[in-house]
Amino acid sequence: EVQLVETGGGLIQPGGSLRLSCAASGFIVSSNYVSWVRQAPGKGLEWVSIIYRGGERYYADSVRGRFTISRDNSKNTVYLQMSSLRAEDTAVYYCTKAETNAFQSWGQGTLLTVSS
Amino acid sequence: QTVVTQEPSFSVSPGGTVTLTCGLTSGSVSTGNYPSWYQQTPGQAPRTLIYNTNTRSSGVPDRFSGSVLGNKAALTITGAQADDESDYYCVLYMGSDIWVFGGGTKLTVL
Numbered sequence: 001e002v003q004l005v006e007t008g009g010g011l012i013q014p015g016g017s018l019r020l021s022c023a024a025s026g027f028i029v030s031s032n033y034v035s036w037v038r039q040a041p042g043k044g045l046e047w048v049s050i051i052y053r054g055g056e057r058y059y060a061d062s063v064r065g066r067f068t069i070s071r072d073n074s075k076n077t078v079y080l081q082m083s084s085l086r087a088e089d090t091a092v093y094y095c096t097k098a099e100t101n102a103f104q105s106w107g108q109g110t111l112l113t114v115s116s
Numbered sequence: 117q118t119v120v121t122q123e124p125s126f127s128v129s130p131g132g133t134v135t136l137t138c139g140l141t142s143g144s145v146s147t148g149n150y151p152s153w154y155q156q157t158p159g160q161a162p163r164t165l166i167y168n169t170n171t172r173s174s175g176v177p178d179r180f181s182g183s184v185l186g187n188k189a190a191l192t193i194t195g196a197q198a199d200d201e202s203d204y205y206c207v208l209y210m211g212s213d214i215w216v217f218g219g220g221t222k223l224t225v226l
Contacts, residue, residue: 102167
């Protein structure tokens with residue numbers, strides 16, 4: 001059974017940095033595509049980033065240059081390193097296993113609040 | 117910048133049929149956008165309903181179906197039930213390894 005567990009959210013000041021983790025089980029992250037999707041409070045879903053099995057990484061315009069997706073194959077974990085955080089980055093961040101051009105499995109999410 | 121559009125809200129009677137759509141502010145949706153659909157209830161993670169336009173995810177009842185109708189992707193719920201009352205999101209592959217979600221449709225069953 002595929003499981004994704006996000007951790008690392010919390011309260012951070014504007015301009016700060018934080019790293020989210022997505023621990024996967026039931027599949028091997030290095031053989032699959034893993035993506036981050038976020039949802040601001042009371043708002044819709046927004047695609048953030050994806051890492052392919054070959055290691056290629058892609059980002060939404062809203063986070064490119066500030067966020068970096070990576071993975072640790074030994075820990076079967078995907079990360080989202082976030083810097084220069086803004087109030088508008090406040091959201092629940094979901095980790096998803098992407099396959100067949102869709103986001104097939106979802107974690108329960110971790111809440112990031114950017115506020116002074 | 118192209119935006120993915122969805123009806124903000126929709127209402128359906130129990131047992132009725134409703135079609136939610138997913139379009140583009142510029143251009144038409146095609147199967148090459150690999151439209152997928154997600155259901156979300158408050159406080160919960162999204163659940164994948166449909167992918168690759170019309171393939172149901174495991175465990176999804178066959179009263180949920182996907183298609184391309186005209187220039188939009190569509191999610192049709194046939195025989196709506198009370199627990200279908202949720203937010204529904206589509207996402208489209210825009211090429212260049214970029215995905216864009218629609219703003220979501222809040223479906224009321226009453």
